[in-house]
Structure formats: C-alpha cells, structure tokens
Amino acid sequence: MTSEWLHHIDRLISQRPFSKQILEAYRELVVLMTESEPPPPQVALDEKLRPIRRTQGFPLFQRSELPVDIEGSRRLLERFFEHLSNSSRSDREAMGTALLKARERPDGAERLLRSFLSEDVPGMAVFCGETGLELKVVEFLAMNALKPSLIQCGRAYSKHPDLKLWDRGYCPLCGSQPAISSIDKSGKRALHCSLCGTQWGYPRLKCPFCAEEEHSKLGYFRDERLEYVRVDYCHGCERYVKVIDLRSVEEPAPMELENLSTIYLDVLAVERGFS
Known part of the structure; x- marks a missing residue:
C-alpha cells in the first residue's frame, strides 16, 4: 500500500463529513498498513x-x-x-x-x-x-x-486472461463476493471483490448474487447526499450492492475507501430488508 490511500482518506473526510468518524479511525490503521x-x-x-x-x-x-x-x-x-x-x-x-x-x-x-x-x-x-x-x-x-x-x-x-473471461458474480481470483460495484466512463459495470480488491466485468442489469435478470425484480434507490452512488437491490434473493458511477466522479478513491465512506447506505439497505 502507498500513501495515496492517506491522500484519498483526507479528501473524503472533507467531502463527506457524515463519514468523518469512521474514516478518521480507519486512517490510523492505514498509516500502519502503509509501513x-x-x-x-x-x-x-x-x-x-x-x-x-x-x-x-x-x-x-x-x-x-x-x-x-x-x-x-x-x-x-x-x-x-x-x-x-x-x-x-x-x-x-x-x-x-x-x-x-x-x-x-x-x-x-x-x-x-x-x-x-x-x-x-x-x-x-x-x-x-x-x-x-x-x-x-x-x-x-x-x-x-x-x-x-x-x-x-x-x-x-490482475492481468491474468481468465479475469477477462469471467462471467460469475463472485471473484475470479479468490471466490469472495463483491463488496461494491462501479460504472466506468464507458458505462460498463465492474464488481469489486470484498477480500482481495480484484475487479471484473459484469452485466449492469443482473444480480451478482442470484443471477436474476428479470427487470421487475431488480431495483435501486439513492440518497440525496451522494447522487452518484446508488444501491442496487434484488427481490429475487433480497440482496444488495452499492454502485459508484465513476462518470460523475472527478477523483475516484480506491473502492475499499468508497465502500467504507458510504457505509450509511448499507444501513439504509438493511433497514429496507436487504442483506
């Protein structure tokens, strides 16, 4: 890890004051991790x-x-x-x-x-x-x-050819489930592993947990504090995953930090009955 993470944490603290407490606590661990x-x-x-x-x-x-x-x-x-x-x-x-x-x-x-x-x-x-x-x-x-x-x-x-061919909803490197997902500048979706941070392509209108594709069972909600972040959910399995639209982000942070600084959306999703 590099000091770049510390830069992003400091920036997110100033931009997302509602996540200040958790980011400041995590920053102390990142200082140790960078060593x-x-x-x-x-x-x-x-x-x-x-x-x-x-x-x-x-x-x-x-x-x-x-x-x-x-x-x-x-x-x-x-x-x-x-x-x-x-x-x-x-x-x-x-x-x-x-x-x-x-x-x-x-x-x-x-x-x-x-x-x-x-x-x-x-x-x-x-x-x-x-x-x-x-x-x-x-x-x-x-x-x-x-x-x-x-x-x-x-x-x-990360450059392994199998990663480009992978079409499952779990990580091609370690098999863990995604923690968060993103939409890149071209409109393509990527899932980000909750454990190793590997990212891989995945269809936008498909649940990564149960592979549901019926539109009537898929939905999303947003919070006004961060319009470029939404929560995709599936009524087929009652699971959810957050989505960062990078087309509206000038300086994206590592996805681990994006996930941590939007943890209040996880709380909202759980309150709505998703897991």
Missing part, C-alpha cells in the same frame, strides 16, 4: 487445469489457498492491537488482552488469520472468547492485517 511491504506472491498456476476450473466456475484460488504473507500479516495484526489498546475505544482493554495473546502465542494469531481466510467462524470465535473482542471487530482487523498482502495478490494476477 507493511509484503513480497509479491510467487505461485505458478497449473495451466492444464486453469481452463477447466474457469469453465466449471472455480476461481484461480480458494480463499484459504491465497499466496499471502501470513507472517507479515501477523506482525501487522499485532501492531493493530497495540495501537488500539492505547486508544479511547470502549474495547481497548480487550485489545490489550489480544495484544498479549498475539505476543505470547504467535501461532494463535496466525490461526486467526487462516480462520478468517477460510471463513471458519468457530475458529475466529475461539479468539473472541479468549480476548473479549466482538467477532465483527476481529474479522475487520484480520482482513486489514492481510490487506497489503491481498493487494499484492490482486496486482500480481
């Missing part, structure tokens, strides 16, 4: 199996197989705990407990990261029980501890 320099992944793909996996709907990697720098991510996670244990957060004592656990048992912090990658909720719950931290907090910190390495993975495989 992490994971090595690029060195994994060769099996070219014989690759086309078979794609046609059968398998991503290049399973989440648990992603070539991430676990040791570097573990050290970054420890720094998160240390920083947050010295903050004014209500769970700072639990953060201190997590820091002690991470230092005393590095393998436990490593298991936590691997549990997050494999979506092993019971495995993460063990760490929560030992420290008193909430599961959502642990998931958020684990994801961001892995983020510098995940970004490296996304960059390393």
Whole structure:
C-alpha cells in the first residue's frame, strides 16, 4: 500500500463529513498498513487445469489457498492491537488482552488469520472468547492485517486472461463476493471483490448474487447526499450492492475507501430488508 490511500482518506473526510468518524479511525490503521511491504506472491498456476476450473466456475484460488504473507500479516495484526489498546475505544482493554495473546502465542494469531481466510467462524470465535473482542471487530482487523498482502495478490494476477473471461458474480481470483460495484466512463459495470480488491466485468442489469435478470425484480434507490452512488437491490434473493458511477466522479478513491465512506447506505439497505 502507498500513501495515496492517506491522500484519498483526507479528501473524503472533507467531502463527506457524515463519514468523518469512521474514516478518521480507519486512517490510523492505514498509516500502519502503509509501513507493511509484503513480497509479491510467487505461485505458478497449473495451466492444464486453469481452463477447466474457469469453465466449471472455480476461481484461480480458494480463499484459504491465497499466496499471502501470513507472517507479515501477523506482525501487522499485532501492531493493530497495540495501537488500539492505547486508544479511547470502549474495547481497548480487550485489545490489550489480544495484544498479549498475539505476543505470547504467535501461532494463535496466525490461526486467526487462516480462520478468517477460510471463513471458519468457530475458529475466529475461539479468539473472541479468549480476548473479549466482538467477532465483527476481529474479522475487520484480520482482513486489514492481510490487506497489503491481498493487494499484492490482486496486482500480481490482475492481468491474468481468465479475469477477462469471467462471467460469475463472485471473484475470479479468490471466490469472495463483491463488496461494491462501479460504472466506468464507458458505462460498463465492474464488481469489486470484498477480500482481495480484484475487479471484473459484469452485466449492469443482473444480480451478482442470484443471477436474476428479470427487470421487475431488480431495483435501486439513492440518497440525496451522494447522487452518484446508488444501491442496487434484488427481490429475487433480497440482496444488495452499492454502485459508484465513476462518470460523475472527478477523483475516484480506491473502492475499499468508497465502500467504507458510504457505509450509511448499507444501513439504509438493511433497514429496507436487504442483506
């Protein structure tokens, strides 16, 4: 990661004061993340199996197989705990407990990261029980501890030909679901992975979660505070995804930051019964 993220966070704080609190808190973590320099992944793909996996709907990697720098991510996670244990957060004592656990048992912090990658909720719950931290907090910190390495993975495989041929609603690199989507200058839609940040093309009038295409079941809503952001929803599966129209954005931020700074739209979507 680079200091460019800090520039975008500062800009978004001034442009979206309603997201100031969450962006300022995240900025503190990004400062630590920019100091992490994971090595690029060195994994060769099996070219014989690759086309078979794609046609059968398998991503290049399973989440648990992603070539991430676990040791570097573990050290970054420890720094998160240390920083947050010295903050004014209500769970700072639990953060201190997590820091002690991470230092005393590095393998436990490593298991936590691997549990997050494999979506092993019971495995993460063990760490929560030992420290008193909430599961959502642990998931958020684990994801961001892995983020510098995940970004490296996304960059390393972003030019892979399979990504251009992918037509599914989940990530072609790791199989995760999209966190947000965008419309580019030419009017084409892209989905953005919630885990590794990979983006891939997808039809505008099609639900990425259940592939519904019947227009009567698809809809959207906007909020007057950000006219160029809307929430697409599907009555077929009752899911939603936010859409950033980049044709109306002078300086787009990384999609992770666009997603975080529009979190109030997630609240509105949930209040309307979508998930």
